[in-house]
Amino acid sequence: MAADKQVDLFLETMINAPLKDDRALMEFPFFSLQKQPRTEPLIYDDGRIKIEVLPGAKGIATIWDKDVLIYCASLINERIERGLPVDRKVRFNVYDLLRVTGRGTGPQAYALFRDAIFRLRSTSITTTIESAGQRDRIGFGWIADFHIIERDSPRGDGKKVMVGCELTLNDWMFRAIVNDRRVLTINRDYFQLGKGLERRLYELGRKHCGRQERWTIRLARLAEKCGSTQELRYFKRDLKTIIEADTIPDYQLSMGFDPQNAKAQEADGYDTRRFGGNDRVIVVFTPRETVDNSSALNE
Numbered sequence: 001m002a003a004d005k006q007v008d009l010f011l012e013t014m015i016n017a018p019l020k021d022d023r024a025l026m027e028f029p030f031f032s033l034q035k036q037p038r039t040e041p042l043i044y045d046d047g048r049i050k051i052e053v054l055p056g057a058k059g060i061a062t063i064w065d066k067d068v069l070i071y072c073a074s075l076i077n078e079r080i081e082r083g084l085p086v087d088r089k090v091r092f093n094v095y096d097l098l099r100v101t102g103r104g105t106g107p108q109a110y111a112l113f114r115d116a117i118f119r120l121r122s123t124s125i126t127t128t129i130e131s132a133g134q135r136d137r138i139g140f141g142w143i144a145d146f147h148i149i150e151r152d153s154p155r156g157d158g159k160k161v162m163v164g165c166e167l168t169l170n171d172w173m174f175r176a177i178v179n180d181r182r183v184l185t186i187n188r189d190y191f192q193l194g195k196g197l198e199r200r201l202y203e204l205g206r207k208h209c210g211r212q213e214r215w216t217i218r219l220a221r222l223a224e225k226c227g228s229t230q231e232l233r234y235f236k237r238d239l240k241t242i243i244e245a246d247t248i249p250d251y252q253l254s255m256g257f258d259p260q261n262a263k264a265q266e267a268d269g270y271d272t273r274r275f276g277g278n279d280r281v282i283v284v285f286t287p288r289e290t291v292d293n294s295s296a297l298n299e
Contacts, residue, residue, distance in 0.1 A: 017078045019100070019190075020183040021070050022176055024129050026207040029227025031063040033196030038062075042227055049129055056122020058115060061142060063196045065116040067101040069142060070186070072169060076177050088144070088174045091166045102191040110162050117146050117165065127172075140170040189249040198242055200226045205251035205285040212287075219255070219281035232278050239283070254284045 028051055032038040037059030044051040053060055072090045079086045094113060095105055103109045120142040128137055149164035176182040184206060193199045204225060208215040217225070223235045230238070236255075243253045257280045 017074060018185045019070060019188060020074045020077045020177075021186050021203070021206075022073055022173060023182045023184055023207060024176060025066070025069070025173075026184065026203040027225075028127075028129070029200070029225060030061075030125065031066050031227070032060040033063055033200055033227065035062060035064070035196070040229075044224070044227065046224070050127065051129070052126045054124040054126075056119060056124070058119050058122065061116070061119040061123040063199045065119050067103070067191065068097065068113075068116055068120060068167075069169075069173070071097045071100060072167070073173070073177050073183060076169075076174070077183055080178065086178060088171065089166060089168045091149075091164060094148075094162050094165050097165075100188075100191075113162075113165075114148065117143070117148070117167065121146060138172050140172050142170060142173070144168040144170055187249040193247065193249075195242065197226060197228075197238055198247055201239075201242065201253065201285075202248050202251065205248065205253075205287075209251065209285055209287050214287075215285040216282050217285075218258070219278055219283055222283050236278060236281065250288055252286045252288055254286070256282055256284065258282045 028049065029042060029044050030051065030053060032042065037055075039055050039059050041055070042051075042053040042060055071092065075090055075092060076086050094110065097103075098105050098109050098113065103112070122141065124139065124141060126137060126139045144167075146165060146167040148162055149166065150160040150162050153159040153161045186206060187202075190199060190202055193202065204217075204222075205215065208217075219236060219239075220232055222239075223230070223232055226235075228235045239253075240255065242248070243255060246252065257277065
């Protein structure tokens with residue numbers, strides 16, 4: 001058997017398997033929401049959990065780079081569900097990953113994949129989030145190492161084409177998937193979302209709504225959980241645009257004011273009209289099935 005055919009036999013694929021994401025990666029801001037390189041650190045500290053993300057030479061790994069981690073987590077989960085052995089080292093067909101994540105399969109898509117792997121390897125994370133019952137201050141990169149597998153182009157032009165990738169996940173994420181089973185199924189339409197904030201909002205909705213009829217969060221707190229660096233008024237503007245476009249799969253978002261908070265602030269002499277009242281703004285995530293059922297009852 002030819003060597004390139006032997007390589008193909010060891011590459012995992014998952015065209016029809018459910019896609020899984022790590023709950024902690026959905027809960028907290030680990031990734032840049034912008035496509036241009038983010039070179040300043042991303043810091044999150046809510047008094048209970050602290051996360052510090054430092055950039056590599058090409059910046060902090062982005063929420064689009066995270067597609068690679070979602071794909072690998074899904075491959076590992078699929079093997080667990082089938083009763084097969086799993087390992088931190090994952091080998092997969094790059095063409096399959098590009099198709100599943102909606103990235104296209106032209107030369108530019110492969111170049112962007114290579115950049116994503118580099119950022120995942122070079123970004124440095126320190127966190128106190130538990131994994132498999134361990135709560136320590138842990139530092140890691142998203143992947144420990146990688147090997148891109150290439151072979152001669154079938155066109156016979158002397159060029160190499162990328163056929164597969166072998167990478168080693170960090171131990172923190174691997175333990176979370178295998179030992180904690182800390183994964184949630186996500187909608188494949190997630191990969192069609194073009195804005196980083198849209199993707200982050202979907203993650204938060206998927207993580208927090210669960211079986212609830214709705215999930216409510218204050219605007220300022222939402223900005224923190226998104227890892228936004230914008231002034232709150234600009235974050236609110238961008239959020240409003242997404243809400244009006246109604247693009248988030250599975251969830252409908254709305255903004256309003258918290259009347260109880262408004263009364264408390266007015267009692268303290270806080271002029272909500274003068275300051276725009278952003279401290280009063282709340283954002284509501286409602287599962288679409290709840291919205292649809294409510295509409296049906298009102299017809």
